[in-house]
Amino acid sequence: MRVSVPSIPEAILKSANAAQARAVLPAEAVDRIAAFLSPGNAAVVTGAGVSVDSGIRAYRGAKGRYLNPNYKPIFYHELMDPSPKGEAFRRRYWLRSYLGYPPVRDAQPNTTHFALAALQHTSFVNKLITQNVDGLHHKAIAHVWDNAHMDERILELHGRLRSVRCVHGHPTDRDDFQRQLSAANPQWKTFADELEATGRQPRTNPDGDVVLEGVNYDEFVVPDCPACLLENMHSNIQKPEVIFFGESIAKEVKDRSYSDIERCDRLLLMGTTLATFSAFRLLRHAMDLQKPVLLLNLGPTRADGIHGVEKIEIASGAVMRDVVKAVLGAGWTSDPVVVDMLQSGIIKPPPDDHVDTAPRVEA
Missing domain, CATH: 3.40.50.1220 (TPP-binding domain)
Known part of the structure; x- marks a missing residue:
């Protein structure tokens, strides 16, 4: 594709x-x-x-080109892929979005x-x-x-960043999902707290994605949807309720x-x-x-x-x-x-x- x-x-x-x-x-x-x-x-x-x-930040500058020339968003089919390759995309997306969402959430009109x-x-x-x-x-x-x-x-x-929905349609408030990510990844919760304390916020795109380098995404845990677990299903295929590139x-x-x-x-x-x-x-x-x-x-x-x-x-x-x-x-x-x-x-x-x-x- x-x-x-x-x-x-x-x-x-x-x-x-x-x-x-x-x-x-x-x-x-x-x-x-x-x-x-x-x-x-x-x-x-x-x-x-x-x-x-x-x-x-806007995506594009005054000359109409992307401010970050290396901008590589995750596409819809990559995020929703149930294979191990999709798991890797979700770990990358949710770690970056975990760190990038708070500045967007806290922004004021x-x-x-x-x-x-x-x-x-x-x-x-x-x-x-x-x-x-x-x-x-x-x-x-x-x-x-x-x-x-x-x-x-x-x-x-x-769409909106402030809510999350799993592949089976179960909604989750984004703040609740952030707490689930924190509980599943205490080392990254510590890192996020240090970022907030020092003001060393990674460069954030309008969709809440951040720029990170030198990061190993393999150990980041994307939790299962709680509503799915109540129905005896395991699914960590979750996405914010925003339209991804490649999604209709x-x-x-x-x-x-x-x-x-x-x-x-x-x-x-x-x-x-x-x-x-x-x-x-x-x-x-x-x-x-x-x-x-x-x-x-x-x-x-x-x-x-x-x-x-x-x-x-x-x-x-x-x-x-x-x-x-x-x-x-x-x-x-x-x-x-x-x-x-x-x-x-x-x-x-x-x-x-x-x-x-x-x-x-x-x-």
Whole structure:
């Protein structure tokens, strides 16, 4: 089976790198985005770039290429393989994810998350579709909406890291699964505690995978699913409820994403290169329906050069608070929920480097 990691076509990257993007002043960007959103009933699609100010690295840098040129994700068929080869893939995946999940779990919403939450709260953004699996959109609005309302208005296109499911369909809360991994691997629990105490966190990808070198994965234990054991079965084939490369999005999720686009009047895309087809086809669907499309992203995207897609190259964190104020007008100060949201959010991007500072470990 040949499965490749999605990427932006090389012709687009070469064209973008050869051209100089026109600088856009924040005030100009605010006016344009606000004018786009002011009619209401907008759908928003977000990508990894939206979470960068929360300290979560994007996959790709400003030139559209992977920040880690050696990025080698585990594919769906590898993780779910019941053979000894699959066992080795699962040990590698779960050790790295065991160390990488806490920074994602503990990340806090940034100013863009809260600005979008304010637009959702005031119904200018009716549907939000995110490719991110970090749950930060939920965190930004959970104090206003209950779970049912969040599930109705926020679609996690690629799933969520905060839950795990075994091959037989038994769910496990991710924090519970982390405790199971700790109990089964006390030496790695000690190592994880030392990382937290010293702040020497391995380089973490948006999916919670970390970069590790000099590590022996053979002795890492992936525990059996407790629900399977109660049914007299042994199975350690478990995966987070995220869509892996090579895995298909569930039909109900795909259908809902199309429906969300159909029910909106306009589409705003933010912080995404649209390299994955699951997101790119939503853009295509909106254009087939002749809906206005605006793209906010730094660097090349798969949509570059497509007629009818307007693009603004500026970081969302530089403008989105002011966009909300411009959309709502002077009345934004009369809504205490909006006021609180526009005063909330961290701005703590990861180091702007290309050097892996992960600790080298012999285990």
